[in-house]
Amino acid sequence: MEKRxxxxxxxxxPVAVITPQKAIVLLLLEKASCLSVYELLKIRTVTRSYxxxxxxxxxxxxxxxxxxxxxxxxxxxxxxxxxxxxCGSKKQLTLDHVIPRSKGGKSNWVNLVTACHRCNVIKxxxxxxxxxxxxxxxxxxxxxxxxxxxxAERQAEEWxxxxxxxxxx
Numbered sequence: 040m041e042k043r044x045x046x047x048x049x050x051x052x053p054v055a056v057i058t059p060q061k062a063i064v065l066l067l068l069e070k071a072s073c074l075s076v077y078e079l080l081k082i083r084t085v086t087r088s089y090x091x092x093x094x095x096x097x098x099x100x101x102x103x104x105x106x107x108x109x110x111x112x113x114x115x116x117x118x119x120x121x122x123x124x125x126c127g128s129k130k131q132l133t134l135d136h137v138i139p140r141s142k143g144g145k146s147n148w149v150n151l152v153t154a155c156h157r158c159n160v161i162k163x164x165x166x167x168x169x170x171x172x173x174x175x176x177x178x179x180x181x182x183x184x185x186x187x188x189x190x191a192e193r194q195a196e197e198w199x200x201x202x203x204x205x206x207x208x
Contacts, residue, residue: 044092045198049100053187062092071095075197093197108181118181119153125172131156139164148180
């Protein structure tokens with residue numbers, strides 16, 4: 040599997056994740072500087088060998104409108120690590136409103152959690168406290184850095200020094 044390259048803005052905020060080929064182009068055009076490389080990897084051409092970039096920083100600040108992390112089913116499952124936030128099960132997962140919509144609960148990051156079908160049925164149209172359920176973790180709104188750090192822990196440890204702490208509420 041091809042390693043990816045983390046792109047940081049001039050202020051060191053994460054901007055994108057790109058292919059190594061695109062990163063090499065940015066480096067050769069002097070639009071970015073290399074901050075970290077994958078130690079054991081090289082990119083070879085017929086005549087040269089290049090360090091395989093892990094993290095690059097743009098040489099000029101790019102104003103990128105803040106978009107935040109999209110609230111969707113996949114990102115909620117990723118935030119909750121694919122397990123029920125009441126019992127820890129990883130089977131028959133669905134989404135649950137901590138405060139039910141019928142009681143004024145909103146569909147937002149801090150009110151939605153991953154729940155297994157069994158716990159969701161037990162909870163029904165009540166609050167977790169009313170039926171004796173307790174959340175394993177407090178729901179929070181993740182940042183882009185949170186998901187990038189999650190990826191970095193599995194695939195690219197070289198990114199970790201350049202990312203914010205994982206949980207930002």
